[in-house]
Amino acid sequence: MRHSHARTVASSILSPRPLARPLARPLPMLLLALLLALCACARPQPLRLELAHLNDTHSNLEPVDERLVLQVDGQPQAVRAKIGGMARLKTALDAARSQTPGLVLLHAGDAVQGTLYFNVFHGRPEFELLNALGVDAMCLGNHEFDKGPQALGRMLALARFPVLAANVDASKEPALAGRWRPYAILRVPTKGGTEPVGVIGATTPTTPRITADVGRVRFSDPAPAIRRAVAELSSQGVNKIVLLSHNGYEDDLRLAKSVAGLDVVIGGHSHTLLGDRRALAALGLSPAGPYPTVVSGPDGGATLVAQAWKWGEVLGRLSVDFDAQGRITGHSAAPALVMDKAFSQDGRPVDPASAQGAALAAAARASGAAAFPAEDPAMLTALAPYTQRIKAFQNAPVGATLSQDLVRGAASDPGPLVADSCLAAVPEADIALMNQGGLRRDLPAGPVTQGQVMGLLPFANTLVVLEVSGQQLKDALEDALASQIAARHGEALRPPHPAGFTYAVDAARPKGRRITALARMTPGGGSAPILPGDALRLVTISFLAGGGDGMDTLRKIGDRTDTGTVDSDAFAAHLARLGASGPVAPPAGPRVSLAR
Ligand SMILES: [Zn+2]
Incomplete structure (x- = not known):
């Protein structure tokens, strides 16, 4: 639905209650009472928003075999480590949720394409496991379109969370009409009730140029579409707004600088590793910038830009304190590589119980940039039937x-x-x-x-x-x-x-x-x-x-x-x-x- 921004502002000035549209018929008493009750608690409150986020998981349902260089007694040692995987992420998220019950999990797009799971099953296990992970909202990535509109429609029908893209119009594409929307309003639990947080989706407008067939889906410049969504959210009294963006880090910085009203940008597409330079250097990794990168927006307020590398290897974690006016008063960050304690070296596994295994694990832990959760058994069970079917083919x-x-x-x-x-x-x-x-x-x-x-x-x-x-x-x-x-x-x-x-x-x-x-x-x-x-x-x-x-x-x-x-x-x-x-x-x- 789109309505005139000017009219919404005017009606909210004239009316003590900011109704989204004029009411044609008298309201039944019960509904009126309910509306009054809603409006009474709709005054914005301060909030600590606990965000967890992923992007560009690219069908990596199992852990990724990644090369790291650890510092053991001041000496660099190349190792291979098993990082990410849905089962390990689930344990990490469960732990985070037990500490912060209002945790919001966002996925910034490109959930599919990159492993045999997608070639063989066309997105089904990816979306089933994202449901099980407890994703609260996702924006469309360009690779979601890789198997064409029909396959994307079937994939998105599996999602038990809102899929967002404010600048992507599917109204002319029957297979996809209604499968996503510009934004969602999440009700984040607080001590006194819940507080609304607006999440706007935006997808790279280069998608039709880098994808074989997007059907009759039309992509537009993200900035104007995001501005419209910010205006609609503001008119509904939402003053804490997250952009969930599949446009890449550089474009995210530009959007944060140029679009008023964005508090946080959770990004993807460029597979950008952000974080503490020294902590990541201890793993042999080099970030493109700090996590989060703090940008000054057009209205002078701070906007926090974050991304969680690629393939589900990093779980992004950002806590943001808002005052009642929706201004950021502070933040803290704890992104982490989510990895196995066991390593291999020179093509052979290192026994975790050996002195060398313990030294490697200690070195990774000392970086402060990694976490070592076990794999969640229920998640492994959910994945197992899919894995069995592709294993035979994979190993040939x-x-x-x-x-x-x-x-x-x-x-x-x-x-x-x-x-x-x-x-x-x-x-x-x-x-x-x-x-x-x-x-x-x-x-x-x-x-x-x-x-x-x-x-x-x-x-x-x-x-x-x-x-x-x-x-x-x-x-x-x-x-x-x-x-x-x-x-x-x-x-x-x-x-x-x-x-x-x-x-x-x-x-x-x-x-x-x-x-x-x-x-x-x-x-x-x-x-x-x-x-x-x-x-x-x-x-x-x-x-x-x-x-x-x-x-x-x-x-x-x-x-x-x-x-x-x-x-x-x-x-x-x-x-x-x-x-x-x-x-x-x-x-x-x-x-x-x-x-x-
Ligand atoms: Zn992408």
């Missing part, structure tokens, strides 16, 4: 052994190998292109499993063959660079991975002139320049062929064939082929040269 060997770790962003990036696999799957193609954003995991040295391949390439894109000219190939690369440069906030450029050709980038040059060289790789290690008039057969993933990552040029190419081959299948087959003749190493590179 692909038939290849990697000679070294394939680490994204490093010289051993899995990207060139993935791009090669696209080319190998379509023998008539000349060249291939793979985006960096589509590669979701690193691959460890050793035998490769089907589950690892699906973790690396979870999106089930199909391979599409496009007939392009040399000029169109160059334009497509320019598209990708322009889109990244427009969207990035100081992050390193991540140009697409080529196969069968190489290119050079000078990001400092103007749009359209950043590709400074483009050449085919010829047999025997040579190269030949690609000329504008050359005809090339390009194979790429359906996401890019459909214009993803800003690749408008590719979207407009009519001469195309969708092979129906899924990218992860092509990669597994390529690995198996290479693996038949010995350990697999990343191809010699680099294929993209960046001007400094």
